[in-house]
Amino acid sequence: MENAAEYAARRETQNELVLSQSDLSMKRFFALDHDVYGEGSLSKKAKELMGLVASTVLRCNDCISHHLIESVQQGASEKEIVEALGIALVVGGSITIPHLRHAMSLLGTIERTDEAPSAE
Amino acid sequence: MENAAEYAARRETQNELVLSQSDLSMKRFFALDHDVYGEGSLSKKAKELMGLVASTVLRCNDCISHHLIESVQQGASEKEIVEALGIALVVGGSITIPHLRHAMSLLGTIERTDEAPSAE
Amino acid sequence: MENAAEYAARRETQNELVLSQSDLSMKRFFALDHDVYGEGSLSKKAKELMGLVASTVLRCNDCISHHLIESVQQGASEKEIVEALGIALVVGGSITIPHLRHAMSLLGTIERTDEAPSAE
Amino acid sequence: MENAAEYAARRETQNELVLSQSDLSMKRFFALDHDVYGEGSLSKKAKELMGLVASTVLRCNDCISHHLIESVQQGASEKEIVEALGIALVVGGSITIPHLRHAMSLLGTIERTDEAPSAE
Amino acid sequence: MENAAEYAARRETQNELVLSQSDLSMKRFFALDHDVYGEGSLSKKAKELMGLVASTVLRCNDCISHHLIESVQQGASEKEIVEALGIALVVGGSITIPHLRHAMSLLGTIERTDEAPSAE
Amino acid sequence: MENAAEYAARRETQNELVLSQSDLSMKRFFALDHDVYGEGSLSKKAKELMGLVASTVLRCNDCISHHLIESVQQGASEKEIVEALGIALVVGGSITIPHLRHAMSLLGTIERTDEAPSAE
Numbered sequence: 001m002e003n004a005a006e007y008a009a010r011r012e013t014q015n016e017l018v019l020s021q022s023d024l025s026m027k028r029f030f031a032l033d034h035d036v037y038g039e040g041s042l043s044k045k046a047k048e049l050m051g052l053v054a055s056t057v058l059r060c061n062d063c064i065s066h067h068l069i070e071s072v073q074q075g076a077s078e079k080e081i082v083e084a085l086g087i088a089l090v091v092g093g094s095i096t097i098p099h100l101r102h103a104m105s106l107l108g109t110i111e112r113t114d115e116a117p118s119a120e
Numbered sequence: 121m122e123n124a125a126e127y128a129a130r131r132e133t134q135n136e137l138v139l140s141q142s143d144l145s146m147k148r149f150f151a152l153d154h155d156v157y158g159e160g161s162l163s164k165k166a167k168e169l170m171g172l173v174a175s176t177v178l179r180c181n182d183c184i185s186h187h188l189i190e191s192v193q194q195g196a197s198e199k200e201i202v203e204a205l206g207i208a209l210v211v212g213g214s215i216t217i218p219h220l221r222h223a224m225s226l227l228g229t230i231e232r233t234d235e236a237p238s239a240e
Numbered sequence: 241m242e243n244a245a246e247y248a249a250r251r252e253t254q255n256e257l258v259l260s261q262s263d264l265s266m267k268r269f270f271a272l273d274h275d276v277y278g279e280g281s282l283s284k285k286a287k288e289l290m291g292l293v294a295s296t297v298l299r300c301n302d303c304i305s306h307h308l309i310e311s312v313q314q315g316a317s318e319k320e321i322v323e324a325l326g327i328a329l330v331v332g333g334s335i336t337i338p339h340l341r342h343a344m345s346l347l348g349t350i351e352r353t354d355e356a357p358s359a360e
Numbered sequence: 361m362e363n364a365a366e367y368a369a370r371r372e373t374q375n376e377l378v379l380s381q382s383d384l385s386m387k388r389f390f391a392l393d394h395d396v397y398g399e400g401s402l403s404k405k406a407k408e409l410m411g412l413v414a415s416t417v418l419r420c421n422d423c424i425s426h427h428l429i430e431s432v433q434q435g436a437s438e439k440e441i442v443e444a445l446g447i448a449l450v451v452g453g454s455i456t457i458p459h460l461r462h463a464m465s466l467l468g469t470i471e472r473t474d475e476a477p478s479a480e
Numbered sequence: 481m482e483n484a485a486e487y488a489a490r491r492e493t494q495n496e497l498v499l500s501q502s503d504l505s506m507k508r509f510f511a512l513d514h515d516v517y518g519e520g521s522l523s524k525k526a527k528e529l530m531g532l533v534a535s536t537v538l539r540c541n542d543c544i545s546h547h548l549i550e551s552v553q554q555g556a557s558e559k560e561i562v563e564a565l566g567i568a569l570v571v572g573g574s575i576t577i578p579h580l581r582h583a584m585s586l587l588g589t590i591e592r593t594d595e596a597p598s599a600e
Numbered sequence: 601m602e603n604a605a606e607y608a609a610r611r612e613t614q615n616e617l618v619l620s621q622s623d624l625s626m627k628r629f630f631a632l633d634h635d636v637y638g639e640g641s642l643s644k645k646a647k648e649l650m651g652l653v654a655s656t657v658l659r660c661n662d663c664i665s666h667h668l669i670e671s672v673q674q675g676a677s678e679k680e681i682v683e684a685l686g687i688a689l690v691v692g693g694s695i696t697i698p699h700l701r702h703a704m705s706l707l708g709t710i711e712r713t714d715e716a717p718s719a720e
Contacts, residue, residue: 221371
């Protein structure tokens, strides 16, 4: 399994490939996908955790990896992450369990940065 | 369309019907479904908003109604709700738009209670 | 909410409408959709209960109504139905709960026929 | 069941409600959702039929209604629509059948306009 | 591709990792996920086959592997498994075909144990 | 990642395995799955692009690979493919982005054959 750094590198390379072949609509979608996780009435951390829950109930490992890394970078504690994943598990059912395995395996490989987390 | 109070009443009646016919496993699931939204490292409000996002990307109007009402009761502002729904829209795509219509139509019918909202 | 007889009547009328406008491929699909629930190594009852589980985790009320009625006609007991729905609930998560409400509400309106149930 | 004109009127009213409460990201998503169906290398008709297929496999009646009406307005014949729905049925399985019933019931209520259809 | 024994070993290791990091709600969910497949009005075999059908229409290879192995351990014959997968294919559509490929490839690698199968 | 030729070879081998173990219903489904993409009122190219859109919103990489290869063989241009994927992205949301990465990565490995594409 990829660790967090390997995932992030592959994601960046592949997104560049997609964008190099995309038209204006696709580029706009990617911009929008970035913007909705920005600081607003809800903190970045709260939004990334929402992205993590959404990704887990929709069962997308690549999306889980991304929002898990971002949640940690924004200062989410392990307890907060486990509570968010617990909501996803109950909402989405046992079919999400393989994705919990993915999330928990990746979690140990994420390095916290010095970037100041958003205060919530 | 049902307003918030009508929805809440129907939900309670129908859940009683389900529980009256259910076995122990089903009852335990319902208890668990209540517990994961309780106060923890994350606030009740943050958890209800996560439930709202999960319900929207999974496109379940009854579930949206429930978590929307609970989010308001826990003190979520309209701006916070719109930001949460915006994340759901981008993650889940245009197929969630009919559910935004449902959420926005219900939102105006929810009465805020005096119950002190959880501070986040 | 429709009772079981009203549902069955609407389903028949609407399926006739679909078939009257369909091409050969669509007609073949409908034939296949009938055949897979026929007696085989697995009994009709077991297959209808599988159809019920699949319909519940995929969250399709019309499909649930159909397989619930058929399960009862094939002799499934209420306990067997509740166990099947319990599996669907755990696999599919709380997002299936509105569909349990639908199933449990319909269940009381299904009349058992004299057709000998398949023995399992 | 709503006919095509009633659906279109409700959709417009409800979309106005959503947009009146939405933030910039949501408005941008709605703009994007309009743009991707515009004339391009693929005709509008081809794109609306793709929207119809996507809506059917994702099992969203409101979305089916919209793309079915637009497909007809862009000149799609009944045979083309049935072939598109046939692909959706095979890809998405019997769980889409209730949505075929919806589509076929609505189809008879759509009035063709004089707007010149796109030639494909 | 993993064979059945390799899958079972990885599943056990990863579940231990999840449980070691999980809170009480998550642990309770895992217990519930075990209990619903226990002997009841429906046999263990019937329940595992239902789990297989649910896993296939929800398109989760890890879940398919688990329920396929359990179904075989509980005495399900190849014919019964093929009939169950056939229902899943018709309900869930061609999008499940890659998962049939997974199931059929794994099936040949499962060793039947001496554990007495439940009689149905 | 597999290139297009490796994918096609694996798909053929695995489909043979499935069919060798399947019953009549399963075989009929596979035949139907072939037939709906045949020339009709809609061209083969239009149908394969619809299959591509459906596969993308349902997030099935193996299915995307198949319909992407077929779309190219039927003469779809890169611009047409990008427009089709753009519709899938907007309908299905950011959760489809990992599948765009898959599609765009595979696209460069598909060799166009001399088979005359269908004119549309």
